[in-house]
Structures are given as structure tokens and as C-alpha cells.
Ligand SMILES: Cc1cc2nc3c(=O)[nH]c(=O)nc-3n(C[C@H](O)[C@H](O)[C@H](O)COP(=O)(O)OP(=O)(O)OC[C@H]3O[C@@H](n4cnc5c(N)ncnc54)[C@H](O)[C@@H]3O)c2cc1C
């Protein structure tokens with residue numbers, strides 16, 4: 001079985017979700033080839049070998065420093081064919097998911113997105129997908145010879161299994177059509193831990209009363225190397241940027257730890273957090289529905305509890 | 318301008334999810350169905366474009382006859398006509414193929430969908446349709462402005478957003494704040510009853526994906542409560558029991 005893994009990068013560094021994709025492919029067994037596009041640090045590419053890539057292809061075309069879906073799909077379809085790969089593995093993301101769909105059509109492959117664990121190959125090839133916004137799973141059989149699998153965060157554990165790999169340049173002739181959609185500007189929070197990738201998320205709701213009180217959440221987040229999130233009303237009111245809004249209609253997170261502060265726990269909010277490993281709820285109302293979905297809970301005033309918690313965590317380190 | 322809006326017919330966001338027939342079928346007992354919340358944004362933006370520049374808006378759903386009340390609601394919100402492709406929407410590629418099949422040759426300038434359905438959540442039908450029709454597809458789109466035969470969009474990416482420019486036609490998967498959800502008024506509801514809703518048969522497509530069964534996540538254990546005066550205890554539980562900090 002030959003597996004091709006599409007690895008994404010940002011500012012020259014391979015994304016953690018893509019390292020998970022390499023680990024996922026390695027755990028499946030078979031030959032693993034990773035492919036990266038655009039400018040990426042050489043050491044980062046070589047390091048993919050440690051996680052199980054036997055071969056690393058690099059398309060060092062600077063035009064691909066922008067995540068152009070069409071062009072990326074053309075490159076990956078060609079590599080899928082050239083490498084004679086049976087399976088393409090990538091991380092679900094704003095770039096990975098549309099690329100997966102396009103490559104699946106171009107290659108005539110079975111497609112599964114939101115895959116949460118390794119396939120079961122005891123009879124056929126069965127993957128488990130998250131559906132109904134995390135409220136259920138489906139087990140589906142992928143029956144075509146070629147398969148494209150987009151995995152969710154935590155679908156595989158990152159493990160060092162080998163030594164650095166050598167990097168092979170790879171090139172593809174792209175057409176004008178590949179560049180017909182122009183990216184004219186990119187605004188990105190820099191230096192922060194990105195919410196969809198964070199291991200710990202500190203999230204605030206309407207109970208925080210106003211944007212001027214976010215400082216105590218940011219301090220807590222900083223002490224834990226966490227990303228900050230919020231409930232929908234908080235982003236609707238403009239207290240926080242839209243990309244921090246967690247839930248059914250926002251970002252679905254899957255961190256090790258989700259700390260919900262002043263959030264009531266409406267079903268639409270829970271839909272975005274129910275893949276978290278542990279949930280801590282801080283709310284002044286003991287009847288808040290969020291406690292039913294929590295592992296640990298504190299009934300109390302956020303303005304009193306959160307600074308104390310931050311101090312206790314700082315003291316630990 | 319001709320706009321197509323593809324809508325899914327999905328359980329209301331507060332629904333409890335259960336399965337029947339050995340976990341192979343969704344239990345629709347007592348469940349209220351709605352237009353997918355993201356699809357509702359797509360529809361709202363289409364209606365705004367119609368109001369601003371006189372477009373025609375067609376809605377399409379791949380579903381069995383029970384989805385017609387949902388389709389009528391989209392007509393009540395302001396779509397001009399509707400198509401129902403008569404088939405169970407078993408999987409993303411199946412749905413996308415039906416949409417592409419019934420779109421070819423009609424000359425839509427813009428195909429709007431939601432960023433994802435809230436049942437399958439695949440988030441790929443728009444990308445698949447774009448690929449099948451040889452058009453670009455962009456998702457999730459938070460802002461969409463049409464200027465002549467070109468469009469300016471903004472799309473959410475991890476931790477930020479991207480501004481894009483491209484020419485019509487294309488497919489877009491929409492999300493807030495692209496438009497405000499629209500609520501049908503009495504006149505809309507009355508006129509929706511007589512607007513054309515065409516039912517067409519589905520074409521055979523093999524998508525290479527077959528459902529085996531559904532599963533529910535394991536039930537959550539009970540919550541451990543900690544006193545607000547003892548945050549230290551929470552810290553040690555997180556460190557020693559959960560091992561997450
Ligand atoms: C179709 C649809 C989609 C939706 N999608 C989403 C979504 O994606 N994400 C989302 O979040 N919501 C979503 N919602 C909205 C959702 O139903 C809730 O309205 C929302 O989650 C409530 O946000 P909240 O918990 O911040 O506010 P509230 O419900 O107002 O809760 C505030 C909480 O703060 C507590 N509190 C107040 N003061 C303090 C204090 N000093 N210290 C500690 N606690 C305090 C209160 O006890 C209360 O529990 C959606 C709704 C619909 C209809």
C-alpha cells in the first residue's frame with residue numbers, strides 16, 4: 001500500500017495537523033511519501049522522516065506560498081498518479097478539505113472527510129467520520145481502489161519512529177486556470193496559538209460582560225499556552241473576532257482541555273466542543289447546562305475565580 | 318443573473334440524534350427539520366443580490382418528498398422556483414453529482430451553498446460540484462460582492478481571513494456574516510404555494526462510499542465539582558488526574 005500525505009505549512013513551518021497526518025499514514029502501514037508545496041524550511045521537510053515519511057517531495061514554486069486551492073489540487077492529483085499511491089491522507093482544513101474533494105474527483109477516488117481514527121481494514125476499508133456536528137459518528141466503507149482521507153485533529157498520535165528523510169524536488173507544470181482565483185490579501189492573527197490547532201482552549205461567553213474584561217481570560221490562556229475562543233453572542237456583539245467563535249456555526253475544536261468561562265452551554269455551543277478530551281466549566285449559575293457536559297466544574301464568579309486560577313497555574317510552572 | 322442555491326433539509330440544531338434499524342437509519346421521530354443554517358445564509362445573500370440587481374433565484378434540494386415543506390420555506394423567503402431531485406442524499410459525491418447533472422447547460426452565474434450541512438458535515442459538496450462543473454469553488458465565504466462579471470470575496474481561514482477575486486461563474490459555500498437570515502412574511506408564504514417546484518429523477522451514481530452503521534459517542538461520566546475557594550485542587554486534578562497541563 002502506497003500512501004501520499006499532503007503536508008501544509010505556514011511561514012516555512014510544517015503544521016502540527018499535517019504531522020498528525022504523517023503519523024496517521026505511518027500507523028496505517030505501507031510506504032509513506034509526504035509532499036509539501038511552496039517555501040518550507042529544509043530541516044522541517046527532512047524532519048517528516050522522523051514521523052514516518054520515507055520520502056519527501058517538495059514543490060518549491062513560490063507562487064504556491066499562497067494556498068491556491070486549484071493549483072494545489074493540480075499538483076496533488078499529479079503526484080497521486082506519479083507516485084502510484086493508493087491513498088491520499090491530509091488534514092481537514094480550509095485548504096486541505098477542498099483540495100481533498102478536487103483530487104478525489106480527478107483521481108476517481110472514494111472520499112471521506114472528518115475522519116476521527118485509523119481505518120479498520122479487517123474486512124474492506126472502513127473509516128469512522130464525525131457527523132451531526134460531533135453528536136454522532138458514521139462508519140463508512142471506501143470501496144474504490146483509490147481513496148482520499150481527510151482527518152480531524154487527534155485522529156492519530158504524533159510519534160517519532162524514524163530518522164530524517166531526504167528531500168526530492170518535484171515539479172508540476174501549472175496552467176493559467178490554476179491561478180484564475182486571486183488571493184489579494186491575507187489577514188492572519190500572528191504569534192498567537194491558532195484555535196483549531198490548540199491543545200488547550202480558554203473560551204469566554206456572555207457572562208464575561210464585555211470585551212474590556214477579556215484581559216483575565218488572555219492571562220489565563222497565556223499561562224497555559226492556550227488559544228482563546230468565545231461563544232456566538234460574544235462574536236456577534238463584536239467583543240471578539242468571528243474566527244474565535246466556537247460551536248455549531250463556528251469553529252469545531254478538539255483540544256486536550258477546553259475551559260469554558262461564563263458560557264451557559266447551549267446545545268449549539270456544545271456541538272463545537274464535544275470532541276474535547278477534558279472540559280472545565282466556570283459559571284456562577286449551578287444550574288448552567290454546561291456542567292452536564294463537563295469533567296470538572298467550579299460554581300463561582302469568573303472575575304474572582306479566573307485570576308486565582310491563573311496565579312495557581314503560574315505557581316506550578 | 319441566474320443564481321442557484323442548494324439547500325439541505327436537516328434536523329433542527331437542538332435535535333437529539335438517535336438511530337433506528339440497527340443503527341443504519343436516522344430516527345426522525347419527533348425531529349423538526351429546517352433549511353441548513355449555513356444554506357440559509359446562502360439563500361439570504363442570493364435574495365439580497367436579487368433585490369439589488371434583479372437576479373433570478375432557483376433553489377435545489379436532493380431529497381425525498383418529505384423535504385418539500387423545507388423547499389417551500391425557501392420559496393417563501395424569496396426564491397423564484399425550485400427543483401427537487403428525487404433521491405435520498407446518501408453521500409456527498411452522490412449529492413454533488415445530482416446537483417452538477419441538473420445544473421449543466423442551464424447557465425447559472427453563481428451557485429451558492431452553505432459551508433457545510435449539519436447532518437453529514439462533510440463540507441465538500443460545493444468543492445465537488447465546482448470540480449464536476451469545471452468552476453472554481455470557494456468556502457467558507459463571509460462576504461460576497463459582485464461587480465459586473467467579477468466577484469470580490471472574503472473567506473475564513475485558520476485564525477483569520479483571505480480576500481479573493483475571481484470571475485463568474487463559480488460556486489461558494491457561505492457562512493455568517495455574509496447576510497442576515499431572512500424570515501418569510503405572510504405574503505411570501507402565500508405566494509410560495511404557487512411557485513413552480515419541479516421534481517426530477519436522480520441519475521445513477523456510484524460514489525465508492527457505503528454506510529455500514531451509525532454510532533453515538535460514549536456517555537459522559539459525571540462532573541467533579543470543585544469549590545471556588547480551592548482552585549488549587551482544580552490545578553492538581555488537571556495535572557495529576559487528567560494530565561493535560
Ligand atoms: C442555529 C443556531 C446556531 C447557533 N450556533 C452557535 C454556535 O456556533 N456557538 C455558540 O456559542 N452559540 C450558538 N448559538 C447560540 C446558542 O443557542 C446560545 O444562545 C449561546 O451559545 C449562548 O452564549 P453564552 O453562553 O455566551 O451566553 P448566555 O446563554 O447568556 O450565558 C451566559 C452565562 O454566563 C454565566 N455568567 C454570568 N455572569 C457570570 C460571572 N460573573 N461569572 C461566571 N459566569 C457568569 C451565566 O450564568 C450564563 O450561564 C446558535 C443558535 C442557533 C439558533
Ligand SMILES: Nc1ncnc2c1ncn2[C@@H]1O[C@H](COP(=O)(O)O)[C@@H](O)[C@H]1O
Pocket residue numbers: 323324325326353355356377378379380406409412429430431432433434435437438439440441442443
Ligand atoms: N441534499 C442536498 N441537497 C441540496 N444541497 C445540499 C444537500 N446536501 C448538502 N447540500 C449543500 O452542500 C453544502 C455542503 O454540504 P456538505 O458537504 O454535506 O457539508 C450544504 O451547505 C448545502 O448547501
